[in-house]
Amino acid sequence: MIEVNNLRKSFGGAKKGWFQKEKTPVIALDSLSFTANDGEITGILGPNGAGKTTCLRTLYGLLKADGGSAIIDGINVVENPIEARSRLGIFPDKFGLYERLTAYEQIDYFASIHGLQGSAKHQAIETVINDLEMTELAHRKTLGFSQGQRMKVTLAQALVHQPKNFVLDEPTRGLDVMSTRVLRNYLARFKEKGHCILFSSHVMQEVAALCDRVIIVSNGKLAAQGTPKELCELAGETQLEEAFVKIIGSDEGVAA
Amino acid sequence: MMISSLSQFKALLSKELKEAFRDKRAMMLAMTMAVMAPVMIFAMSKVMIKEAVETPAIYLKISGVEYAPKLIKALNNDNILLFDDVPNNKKTIWDERNLTLTIPQSFNQDMLDGKPIDIYLSADYSEKANLSPIRRIKSTINIYARSIGYKRLLIRGIDVRLLQVVNIIEQDTSLPNSNAMIISMMLGLYLLMAAFMSGLPVAIDASAGERERNVLEMLLCQPVSTVNIVMAKLCCASLIACIGVLLTLSLTSFSVSFIDLTKIGASFSLDFFTIVALILLLIPICFFASALQLFVAFQSKNFKEAQSMVSMIIMLPAMVPVIMMFVDDKPKWLNWLPISGQSLIMENLFKGLPVSWWLMIFTGLVTVSMTILLVFLMAKKLRSETVVLALS
Numbered sequence: 085m086i087e088v089n090n091l092r093k094s095f096g097g098a099k100k101g102w103f104q105k106e107k108t109p110v111i112a113l114d115s116l117s118f119t120a121n122d123g124e125i126t127g128i129l130g131p132n133g134a135g136k137t138t139c140l141r142t143l144y145g146l147l148k149a150d151g152g153s154a155i156i157d158g159i160n161v162v163e164n165p166i167e168a169r170s171r172l173g174i175f176p177d178k179f180g181l182y183e184r185l186t187a188y189e190q191i192d193y194f195a196s197i198h199g200l201q202g203s204a205k206h207q208a209i210e211t212v213i214n215d216l217e218m219t220e221l222a223h224r225k226t227l228g229f230s231q232g233q234r235m236k237v238t239l240a241q242a243l244v245h246q247p248k249n250f251v252l253d254e255p256t257r258g259l260d261v262m263s264t265r266v267l268r269n270y271l272a273r274f275k276e277k278g279h280c281i282l283f284s285s286h287v288m289q290e291v292a293a294l295c296d297r298v299i300i301v302s303n304g305k306l307a308a309q310g311t312p313k314e315l316c317e318l319a320g321e322t323q324l325e326e327a328f329v330k331i332i333g334s335d336e337g338v339a340a
Numbered sequence: 341m342m343i344s345s346l347s348q349f350k351a352l353l354s355k356e357l358k359e360a361f362r363d364k365r366a367m368m369l370a371m372t373m374a375v376m377a378p379v380m381i382f383a384m385s386k387v388m389i390k391e392a393v394e395t396p397a398i399y400l401k402i403s404g405v406e407y408a409p410k411l412i413k414a415l416n417n418d419n420i421l422l423f424d425d426v427p428n429n430k431k432t433i434w435d436e437r438n439l440t441l442t443i444p445q446s447f448n449q450d451m452l453d454g455k456p457i458d459i460y461l462s463a464d465y466s467e468k469a470n471l472s473p474i475r476r477i478k479s480t481i482n483i484y485a486r487s488i489g490y491k492r493l494l495i496r497g498i499d500v501r502l503l504q505v506v507n508i509i510e511q512d513t514s515l516p517n518s519n520a521m522i523i524s525m526m527l528g529l530y531l532l533m534a535a536f537m538s539g540l541p542v543a544i545d546a547s548a549g550e551r552e553r554n555v556l557e558m559l560l561c562q563p564v565s566t567v568n569i570v571m572a573k574l575c576c577a578s579l580i581a582c583i584g585v586l587l588t589l590s591l592t593s594f595s596v597s598f599i600d601l602t603k604i605g606a607s608f609s610l611d612f613f614t615i616v617a618l619i620l621l622l623i624p625i626c627f628f629a630s631a632l633q634l635f636v637a638f639q640s641k642n643f644k645e646a647q648s649m650v651s652m653i654i655m656l657p658a659m660v661p662v663i664m665m666f667v668d669d670k671p672k673w674l675n676w677l678p679i680s681g682q683s684l685i686m687e688n689l690f691k692g693l694p695v696s697w698w699l700m701i702f703t704g705l706v707t708v709s710m711t712i713l714l715v716f717l718m719a720k721k722l723r724s725e726t727v728v729l730a731l732s
Contacts, residue, residue, distance in 0.1 A: 146557065147725050166565060168563075169561060170563035179558055180553040180558070184358070184363060185358060193351060197348055199344065199347065
């Protein structure tokens with residue numbers, strides 16, 4: 085379970101040097117609160133620059149919040165970052181591959197970091213490789229992989245330790261239809277097993293099809309939350325896309 | 341569930357090593373130093389020996405050759421020849437050096453009269469290439485003049501020894517090894533350079549390179565302490581630096597064995613004790629160098645900046661020993677600091693002077709503790725968002 089309470093974060097506010105002028109800070113998160121439950125897929129929707137990635141980065145401790153807290157399975161990410169991160173599987177916004185390692189070696193590396201060892205590790209790697217249908221890629225060096233292939237490797241390394249909570253930052257960008265379906269099915273199965281999945285996206289159909297709950301973020305604030313259906317009703321539209329535009333467009337009134 | 345940090349460290353290190361050894365360009369670069377050093381030392385020693393042993397021909401422009409044929413013959417005997425005889429391929433060189441000797445018309449008459457004769461040697465004394473020819477010309481003329489003077493005294497029945505009032509007998513207390521000082525100084529410099537250069541490409545790649553490729557960020561989201569990450573990177577880079585140093589050391593002692601140093605009355609040998617002491621001295625330096633490089637590379641904004649900043653660090657091992665050569669009264673603390681301490685101990689080692697083990701251990705400890713300090717500073721930096729995302 086992932087809980088976010090009153091998270092605040094701004095960039096570039098502090099006066100740093102003697103000769104630097106004080107700049108007006110960019111407020112990325114403005115008292116954002118939401119909860120992603122176990123056994124549910126929660127989607128974060130929001131326009132570009134709404135603070136989705138900042139929120140997720142704060143969640144895995146890469147950024148320090150100015151205020152508020154992020155709690156994963158009851159563990160505060162600021163107080164105990166390592167313990168919190170061991171319960172997370174992360175598919176980050178910017179990701180790269182170790183280009184001199186093979187896909188298998190890279191997944192192996194992340195599995196070892198998460199404490200898997202011996203035959204259990206081997207088994208886990210084989211499972212995730214089969215699940216993501218990337219057997220042919222496994223023993224090739226990752227240099228020159230296509231965008232979709234790189235995505236798969238990153239997903240595999242995030243999922244290899246079967247994390248209780250799984251955070252994805254726009255996981256389907258650059259994936260073809262087949263790979264997107266593989267991912268969706270995989271996420272759905274993950275959900276069935278009672279894992280908590282939180283992902284940000286731009287693709288409305290995907291969010292509508294996959295998510296149990298949707299959180300709409302705008303200007304670092306929570307604009308609305310609910311099931312896709314509830315959001316449509318709230319905005320008085322039939323399509324989620326229309327509802328989204330309407331909710332983002334009107335700053336006041338609809339905020340839950 | 342707490343994950344054992346030792347097994348994490350093992351995974352981190354094995355990945356760093358795999359990446360480093362698969363990076364062929366970085367490895368090539370790392371090992372060039374090891375190959376270059378022995379070649380340079382070999383070539384320079386050869387040149388030095390040649391200069392010290394041989395007396396190459398000097399071509400002197402002499403006006404008034406006809407007035408002093410015997411002096412000219414004496415010069416010729418010492419391979420100091422007339423400019424008219426210069427071979428074509430060397431003509432421009434000697435023309436530029438423009439060494440001229442003017443013999444006065446009255447040379448012969450003054451000689452007969454026993455008067456002092458003024459002959460003029462003109463040359464650019466600040467030109468380094470002229471120094472050795474000038475020295476030789478002067479000494480040849482002096483010897484020639486003195487032998488005539490002695491004969492004059494002998495004819496008059498005076499003991500020549502009356503002229504030698506005080507005779508200095510010089511006793512050189514330096515050990516035979518010390519004569520190979522230049523070679524050993526160079527070897528010391530090269531070993532320090534190798535410690536700094538060999539790990540350099542790997543250190544930059546593992547820090548600024550990984551950040552630029554967006555893999556560092558992903559690693560920092562994992563449940564692993566930043567100290568562990570830094571330690572793994574440091575161990576990998578220093579290991580490669582150590583390999584570079586060992587290779588330099590072994591190739592150099594191999595190549596020096598081909599040079600006949602006995603010609604200039606010197607001997608140079610690396611015995612077992614010296615090699616062990618050198619390795620013990622240099623291993624802490626390898627770690628210190630890599631830590632310094634990682635630290636600077638993590639601080640910089642991008643790969644390019646890291647490269648230029650880290651190259652400045654290479655100046656340290658090159659500059660420090662050179663500066664120390666010019667400091668005659670060395671303050672005590674220079675013995676303890678990294679790089680300067682090691683290079684002083686190395687100097688003593690090569691001179692064959694006794695080396696204090698305590699000083700060696702102490703300098704090593706200072707170096708290691710500075711390395712540890714750097715590791716913790718880096719680990720702290722990696723927890724701050726400005727460094728991780730290269731903000732600010």
